[in-house]
Amino acid sequence: MLDDRDRKLLSLLQQDAETSVAQLAEAVNLSPSACSRRITRLREEGYILRTTAEVDRRRMGLPTTMFVLLRTSEHTADWLERLRAVAADIPEIVEVHRLTGNFDYILKIVLPNVEYYDVIYKQLVHRIRLHDVSAYISMETLKSDAPLPTHHA
Amino acid sequence: MLDDRDRKLLSLLQQDAETSVAQLAEAVNLSPSACSRRITRLREEGYILRTTAEVDRRRMGLPTTMFVLLRTSEHTADWLERLRAVAADIPEIVEVHRLTGNFDYILKIVLPNVEYYDVIYKQLVHRIRLHDVSAYISMETLKSDAPLPTHHA
DNA sequence: CGTGAAACTTTCTACTC
DNA sequence: GAGTAGAAAGTTTCACG
Secondary structure, eight states: OOOHHHHHHHHHHHHOTTOOHHHHHHHTTOOHHHHHHHHHHHHHTTSEEEEEEEEOTTTTTOOEEEEEEEEOSOOOHHHHHHHHHHHHHOTTEEEEEEESTTOSEEEEEEESSGGGHHHHHHHHHHHSOOSEEEEEEEEEEEEOSOOOOOOOO | OOOHHHHHHHHHHHHOTTOOHHHHHHHTTOOHHHHHHHHHHHHHTTSEEEEEEEEOTTTTTOOEEEEEEEEOSOOOHHHHHHHHHHHHHOTTEEEEEEESTTOSEEEEEEESSGGGHHHHHHHHHHHSOOSEEEEEEEEEEEEOSOOOOOOOO
16 A cells, blocks of 8 residues: 555655656655655556646636536436537536536536637537536636645545 | 647647657657757746646545535635635645635535545534535546647637 | 757666665 | 666757758
8 A cells, every 4th residue: 555655755746747756755755766666656556647737727718617517307328428428529628527416417617718608508508408507607716736635544 | 829739739748748759749740859849938938837647536545526515604805715724724625616606616525435525524614604515426527637628719 | 940969867777785 | 675876768959951
């Protein structure tokens, strides 16, 4: 399993994947060679899946975030796969979950502005039958892209 | 601004930040040196903020995702800062937005299991006054960590 | 912007203790 | 695991076309 050093490494690499092995080694009180071995192991054992570049949404002209809560009347496997396909096709949809309870699905979407939501909305309802759609604009992001907690049993 | 090659590079780097410059150069039909210059520029101009390691949630013992929709009766700056502080303190809360409309805030949380939600819930209500809290369990993730669309005006 | 080459940094991999 | 050292890989930068 993971010891404290492994967890620290995962925490640091989630913040900056380009930290040199030398720096990481110092942070966890290990030699660079031992540290390098650990990181290799963390990858091999699947703790680290990949590294990704984080792109500035505003700089890209996509400052707006919205959440969409969906209800459907069709609860078939076909419908689900259709939603999956639609979501995969629309890059503005960055996250989709099937939920328990009062709502069936939640979508997170990123947009150049609030008005652009209508474009996505039309694509959605055109391609899939929806019972109820309510959209919420994120006015302010208080926390995002936070690293995962690393101290669980 | 950005041309097609820049956009392609951003797209590729969002999927795998460790792609070698040689591979990237080939993908956008450029020489490695020219490609390296572009990537440096994309960083300098703030398109690329950082690179992060993506950690496997399940492997880390955090397979459960939940969304929490909040209503509050206090709409002061103080309350907002308090929520920000609480969210910053609780690593299981990975995302928080202030919303328009029917709900005031949305939280995304990651947990070892559904039961653990109670622990977070208690921390929340203990530290901040909430008017209404409803939680939704993600039963299935249809899309997540999708790269940003790169083809906007 | 391309090419080619050089300089540099960093990582990986023994081998030893 | 630590430490060292050598090898290898990749990146950046430069001069020049």
